[in-house]
Amino acid sequence: MGILEVKGVNKRFGGLQALGDVNLSVAERTVHAIIGPNGAGKSTLLNCLVGKLIPDSGSVMFDGKSVLGRKPHEINQMGISRVFQTPEIFADLTVLENVMIPCFARRDGAFRMHALRSVRSEGGIRDQAEAMLADVSMLEKAGAHAGSLSRGDKRRLEMAMCLVQEPKLLLLDEPTAGMARADTNNTIDLLKEIKDKRPITMCIIEHDMHVVFSLAERITVLAQGTPLIEDTPDNIKGHPKVREAYLGE
Numbered sequence: 001m002g003i004l005e006v007k008g009v010n011k012r013f014g015g016l017q018a019l020g021d022v023n024l025s026v027a028e029r030t031v032h033a034i035i036g037p038n039g040a041g042k043s044t045l046l047n048c049l050v051g052k053l054i055p056d057s058g059s060v061m062f063d064g065k066s067v068l069g070r071k072p073h074e075i076n077q078m079g080i081s082r083v084f085q086t087p088e089i090f091a092d093l094t095v096l097e098n099v100m101i102p103c104f105a106r107r108d109g110a111f112r113m114h115a116l117r118s119v120r121s122e123g124g125i126r127d128q129a130e131a132m133l134a135d136v137s138m139l140e141k142a143g144a145h146a147g148s149l150s151r152g153d154k155r156r157l158e159m160a161m162c163l164v165q166e167p168k169l170l171l172l173d174e175p176t177a178g179m180a181r182a183d184t185n186n187t188i189d190l191l192k193e194i195k196d197k198r199p200i201t202m203c204i205i206e207h208d209m210h211v212v213f214s215l216a217e218r219i220t221v222l223a224q225g226t227p228l229i230e231d232t233p234d235n236i237k238g239h240p241k242v243r244e245a246y247l248g249e
C-alpha cells in the first residue's frame, strides 16, 4: 500500500474526459514523477488530490484515509502540501514573515490570511521560521523583501513555507517551469536535500526531463487522461510507447 492510492478516478469537464480511470500508487518516501503532453490531465489529477477538484468517481486515499469530500485546508492538515507553478508568496513581506505565516496557520488551524494579522508578534514562531530558513540555506536573506528574490530563491522560499508545515506528501506542479538553467539546477539540488533530510514523499509534475531523471524513482506517463505506463526512469527512457505518446514520434 502506497501513502497515496488513487483508484479509478474519472473527471469530466462538460464533454471532455480530462481523467479516465486513473490508478496511481505512490510509495512512501519516494519521488514519483508524472509526465505527459500538455492537456494530458496532470494538473487536473493534482487538483483532485488537494480538494480543489472533486472527481466524478473513484477514490483517493492518503495515509489510509479518504481525501474525497474534504476541503483543501483539511487535506493540507492531513499532511499534503502543494507547491504552485508560480510561487505563492507575499511579495511585500520579508522572507522570514512569509515563513512565519504557515507556522501560525498550522498552530491555529486557521487559513493563512487569518494568520497574517498576528505574524509580527510571536517569538517561538519566529525561532521555528528561522530554523526552517537555515535548513534551506536562506537565513541570510531573512530580512529581504520576498518580492525582490530571484526566481530560484522565490521557489526556495515557497518550499520553506510548505516544509515548515511538516507535510508527509509534497506535490509539485512544474516547479521549474520558466526557470533559467541555473535556477532549475538550484531547485533540483534543493529537492534532493529535502528528500535526504526528511521522511517525505514527493509527487512531481514536470516537463523538463533533466529534472525528472535527476529526481524521480518512479515515473507515470499520463496521456489523454489515462496512465499509459508506470516504471523506473531507466525503463521509461527507452520505451517506444512513451516516445510515441510523449515525444510525438
Ligand code: ADP
Pocket (backbone or CB within 6 Å): 013, 016, 018, 036, 037, 038, 039, 040, 041, 042, 043, 044, 045
Ligand atoms: P496538463 O496539466 O496535463 O497540461 P490539465 O489537467 O491542465 O492538463 O488539462 C487536461 C484537460 O482538461 C485539458 O484539455 C484542459 O483544457 C481541460 N481542463 C482543465 N481544467 C479545466 C476546467 N477547469 N474546465 C474545463 N476544462 C479544463
Ligand code: MG
Pocket (backbone or CB within 6 Å): 042, 043, 044
Ligand atoms: Mg498542467
